[in-house]
Amino acid sequence: MSHEFLQVLWFILIVVLWVGFYFLEGFDFGVGMLLPFLGKKDQERRAIINAIGPTWDGNEVWLITAGGAMFAAFPQWYATLFSGFYLALFLLLVALIIRGISFEYRSKDASPKWRATFDWMIAVGSFLAALLLGVAFANLAEGVPINAKMMYTGNLFTLLNPYGLIGGLTTVSVFLLHGANFLSLKLEDELRERANAFAKKLYIAAVVLNLILLITTYIFTDIYAHLGLNPGIVPIVGLLALLVSGYFINRKQEGWAFILVAVNIVFTLITFFMIMFPRVMISSTDPSYSLTIYNASSSAYTLSVMSIVALIFVPIVLIYQGWTYYMFRKRITTKKESLVY
Amino acid sequence: MDPLILSRWQFAMTSIYHFLFVPLTLGLGWFVAFMQTRYYQTKDETFHKMAKFWGKLFLINFAMGVVTGIVQEFQFGMNWSEYSRFVGDIFGAPLAIEALLAFFLESIFLGVWIFGEGKVPEKVHLAAIWLAAIGSNLSALWILLANGWMQHPVGYVIDPTTGRPMLNDFLALITNPKGWLFFGHTIAVGLAMASFVILGVSAYHLARKSNVDFFKRSFQIAAIVGLVAALLVIIDGDEQGKYVYETQPMKMASIEALWNTEQPASFSILTIGDLSGKKEVWSLRVPGVTSLLACNNLTCAVQGVNDIQAQYQQQYGPGDYIPLMVFTYWGFRFMITVGFLMVILAVIFLFALRGDLTKVKWMKWVPWVIVLPYIATTSGWIVTEIGRQPWIVQGLLKVQDAVSPNLTTVDLLISLIGYVVVYGTLAVADFYLMKKYAILGPDAAMTESVDAAPSVIGGQD
Structure with missing residues (x-):
């Protein structure tokens, strides 16, 4: 296999890992943000957490694997991105830490104050993580200042530009909607109704922000030069899926609503990667300073070894992770005796 | 202040902190899996309680290891970008494999174990804890192979144009004796730490004559495993010393x-x-x-x-x-002194088993043995990591050339102070919960919703 083929293959594999992370952890983040608003009583909150309880940690591993894969396959990308977005990633880490620990600790003490604190840490952590991921990807598509030595020359505020913030808010709104759909699939009775009512409101916000993102993407990124006025089937299907999901949300066909919003998330993220390809870090300083899959990658030997490992183990992981969703497919009730703490 | 110094402090602090939780996860997982297996085989309710009670402590500790672990993976790129560029062709591979082979296994099956009792078949529930324990120990293997490569680089050639090491022998990377010696040491350390935690907590209850049968049996298992593990730690450590003599x-x-x-x-x-x-x-x-x-x-x-x-x-x-010899010299002496002390204590505990444990006068002091493995593991890592300074990769790259050049003192002060605040707060919460559940005893661990509070906002259903 040629080096070039392997570089493209690993770009695709990293897209797959990020897509898996967005699809799975997207609803986890949404559920986390909705927790204090949707759950009025303690048992309701416990039921909401239990809807993602058995699986959220496994979902987060997609992020860790994506990070590891970027390090292994495109070390220059990993080095420039992670050192460049230093404070944004630090905040992301804090968000993931306080959120992760709260899932495990919130029910381990009876004090209402204790629980309310951890519930809000879940919500704030989920919000911050979704926002920062959105900001990061918008900036990756838009381009950031990078010098000839592959070094990022901006700071945190460089990332918090209008387009970055639109990317962040859009991600937050879509993850919220994804989470509301997921909860209306996983919960029963009143909570299910409440989740559905939230989904209806969030749908409007997500559509508005998606349209703003679409327009601003043509202003701030080089999508027009790169993909053309008609950007192709992927972004169009992504947007249409979101628009159509409203129909199913209104009819309370939760399965379809969930799938369509998932399609929107996945296809929008793929669009960002399509704008970038074959660049992985677009330099706004000088296009020739951009990092590409060709100048940022590992050797052909390392990529070959990693390809073999990935082709064996990614399918295995998909099978057993899919199986756990099947195992825990039942709806969660708020009846005290059936709640796992 | 120099960003390099701050980055070093941050890496040292977050790594030492992370490793406070890791060995207990590694070791206690095996204990819980063993206890649940005995329950599955014998249907003896005490074993069921043991799996639940020690499992509760395992989970509280596990969560800390997981959330602090993400920081570890990210900070190679965040703080040590020049290191990441230099070793990316080699070091990223074991890291990615760790996530793919070990983290998924550990996280997904632990989820099945926590939420699956009564919902999945009993056999599946039992398999889940074994797979979670295997997963976490497997993750130790891959990260130690990565660390082993930094201490003793193998399987590479230097690219003449970039001057960077390029992987040319993956087999050499994954069979690096340095990594495997670390791995053996760490697995045994995990079992030893788990044993001493179990011994300490059991002693607390035995001294108060609460749940005597439960804690006698826990004490017995931990004393046996503790002795064997502490001896293995020393044997492997001795082998490591000989390898250090040759390679560092x-x-x-x-x-x-x-x-x-x-x-x-x-x-x-x-x-x-x-x-x-x-x-x-x-x-x-x-x-x-x-x-x-x-x-x-x-x-x-x-x-x-x-x-x-x-x-x-x-x-x-x-x-x-x-290297700063005051750390390597004293760190080593702390480590081996405590290591040998643990062997001696384990022997004493084994002898005590011949009598009535509740009548042993010194039992009330035994909970303090819990601190011993923490002292030993922390000093051990300090010796290993300070002992290779100024190298980040032995003989190939110095720490001073590895730091991210774009980071400012302000960036680092924000993150360093941020970590101290977050990690400090979490340490308090973790210690509070570990102590609380350890003292509450097995009955509290059995009733799932024992801690269901009056509602956060309104009344209870």
Whole structure:
């Protein structure tokens, strides 16, 4: 296999890992943000957490694997991105830490104050993580200042530009909607109704922000030069899926609503990667300073070894992770005796 | 303040903190899996309670290891971008494989174990805890192979155009003896730490005569495993010492405060250094023992710090190649003293099993043994990591050349203070919960919703 083929293959594999992370952890983040608003009583909150309880940690591993894969396959990308977005990633880490620990600790003490604190840490952590991921990807598509030595020359505020913030808010709104759909699939009775009512409101916000993102993407990124006025089937299907999901949300066909919003998330993220390809870090300083899959990658030997490992183990992981969703497919009730703490 | 110094402090702090939780996860997972297996086989309710009770402590601790682990993976790129660029062709691979092979296994099946009791078949529930334990120990293997490569680089050639090491032998990378010695050491350390935590908590209850049968049996299992594990730690550690002698002579010499090459080499009982931590003032030594540690005989030559320094200056150019000996020397002595103390204690505990544990007078002091493995593991890592300074990759890249060049002092002060605040708060919450559940005992761990509080906002259903 040629080096070039392997570089493209690993770009695709990293897209797959990020897509898996967005699809799975997207609803986890949404559920986390909705927790204090949707759950009025303690048992309701416990039921909401239990809807993602058995699986959220496994979902987060997609992020860790994506990070590891970027390090292994495109070390220059990993080095420039992670050192460049230093404070944004630090905040992301804090968000993931306080959120992760709260899932495990919130029910381990009876004090209402204790629980309310951890519930809000879940919500704030989920919000911050979704926002920062959105900001990061918008900036990756838009381009950031990078010098000839592959070094990022901006700071945190460089990332918090209008387009970055639109990317962040859009991600937050879509993850919220994804989470509301997921909860209306996983919960029963009143909570299910409440989740559905939230989904209806969030749908409007997500559509508005998606349209703003679409327009601003043509202003701030080089999508027009790169993909053309008609950007192709992927972004169009992504947007249409979101628009159509409203129909199913209104009819309370939760399965379809969930799938369509998932399609929107996945296809929008793929669009960002399509704008970038074959660049992985677009330099706004000088296009020739951009990092590409060709100048940022590992050797052909390392990529070959990693390809073999990935082709064996990614399918295995998909099978057993899919199986756990099947195992825990039942709806969660708020009846005290059936709640796992 | 220099960003390099701050990055080093941050890496040291977050790594040491992370590893406070890791060994207990590694070791306690096996215990819980064993106890649940015994329950599955015998249907003895005590084993069921044991799996639940020790499982509760396992989970509280596990969560800390997981959330602090993400920081570890990210900060190679965040703080050490030049390192990441330099070693990316090699070091990223075991890291990615760790996530793919180990983290998924561990996280997904632990989820099944926590939420699956009564919902999935009993056999599946039992398999889940085994797979989670295997997953976490497997993750230790991959990260230690990665660390092993930094200590003893293998399987690479230097790219003549970039000057960077390029992987050319994956098999050498994954069979690196350094990594496997670390792995054996760490797995045994995990079991030893879990044993001493179980011994300490059990002793607390035995001294108060609460749940006597439950804690007697826990004490018994932990005393046996604790002795075997502590011995394995020492045996593996001795092997490591011999490998350090061959591959990292400066680390060996600095551990022993051996200034000049000696044949046979003496072992320092006590060396007093000056305030720089790099100069000897006074020393008491036993002849030949360092030779014994290094190469299994009383006669071989062991190179001294001064000689290696001169040799490295010739080989790598001018610079200070001597690690901060005050840490390597004392860290090593803390580690081995505590290690041997643990063996002796485990033997005493085994003898105590012949009598009635609730009548043992010193039982009320035994909970303090819990701190021992924490002292030993922390000092062990300090020896290993400070002992290879100034290298981040032995012989190939220095720490000072590895730091991210774009980071400012302000960036680092924000993150460093941020980590101290977040980690400090979490440590309080973790300690509070560990102590609370350890003292509450097995009955509290059995009733799932025992802690269901009155509602956060309104009344309860």
